[in-house]
Amino acid sequence: MPIKIDLHVHTYHSADCSAGLEEIIAHSRRRGLDGIAITDHDTVEGALKFLEIDCDGLIIIPGIEVSTVAGHILGINITSPIPAGLPVEETVRRIHDAGGIAVAAHPSAVYKKGIGINEEIASQGIDAVEGINSSVFPFFLLTYLSRRLASRTGLPQIGGSDSHTPETVGLAYTIIENVGKDAEVEEIINAIKEGRCIPHGRPFPWRVRIRRLYGD
Ligand SMILES: [Zn+2]
Numbered sequence: 683m684p685i686k687i688d689l690h691v692h693t694y695h696s697a698d699c700s701a702g703l704e705e706i707i708a709h710s711r712r713r714g715l716d717g718i719a720i721t722d723h724d725t726v727e728g729a730l731k732f733l734e735i736d737c738d739g740l741i742i743i744p745g746i747e748v749s750t751v752a753g754h755i756l757g758i759n760i761t762s763p764i765p766a767g768l769p770v771e772e773t774v775r776r777i778h779d780a781g782g783i784a785v786a787a788h789p790s791a792v793y794k795k796g797i798g799i800n801e802e803i804a805s806q807g808i809d810a811v812e813g814i815n816s817s818v819f820p821f822f823l824l825t826y827l828s829r830r831l832a833s834r835t836g837l838p839q840i841g842g843s844d845s846h847t848p849e850t851v852g853l854a855y856t857i858i859e860n861v862g863k864d865a866e867v868e869e870i871i872n873a874i875k876e877g878r879c880i881p882h883g884r885p886f887p888w889r890v891r892i893r894r895l896y897g898d
């Protein structure tokens with residue numbers, strides 16, 4: 683039985699993000715998600731808060747989005763902070779030491795900082811690539827590029843919405859195969875490492891992009 687998880691969600695612990703915990707949980711349920719990974723910029727505070735509250739049966743994977751010198755890396759299954767500003771290889775090592783997996787976030791993004799994806803990056807210990815990210819623009823071109831480059835490396839691909847508002851949670855997600863709705867986080871992490879994951883998703887609607895541009 684596959685499950686559906688949005689592996690890239692921000693809370694109000696990220697700058698210019700107003701998403702509160704209860705709203706995120708309600709929208710996740712409405713979108714039919716089985717779980718979410720909380721990945722705020724350079725902090726695990728948001729993720730840790732979710733672990734303390736009733737999440738209506740939703741699987742919560744704590745995480746972080748680390749700003750490395752080369753671009754953003756998701757640390758999935760992380761409960762201790764990873765410092766910003768380090769090289770990719772060092773960041774990946776620290777994520778692994780903390781028990782997480784390292785994912786190249788929006789690797790081909792134009793308006794965001796991605797680390798790119800090639801053999802050299804793949805050789806630095808990255809576990810997976812975010813093949814689909816709802817917030818990148820232009821969405822279809824960059825998704826095509828990210829997925830093609832990722833498939834050349836043979837790395838597993840995941841999907842996440844990169845939501846900074848609750849209404850966009852679940853626009854992109856990852857189908858994790860052969861795990862149940864009561865799966866432990868470790869099982870999900872192992873499934874991703876083994877490539878038992880398929881990214882799905884669509885772009886943010888225009889009204890969300892315009893609102894973000896004007897800071898409303
Ligand atoms: Zn990012």
Ligand SMILES: [Zn+2]
Pocket residue numbers: 690692747844
């Ligand atoms: Zn993000």
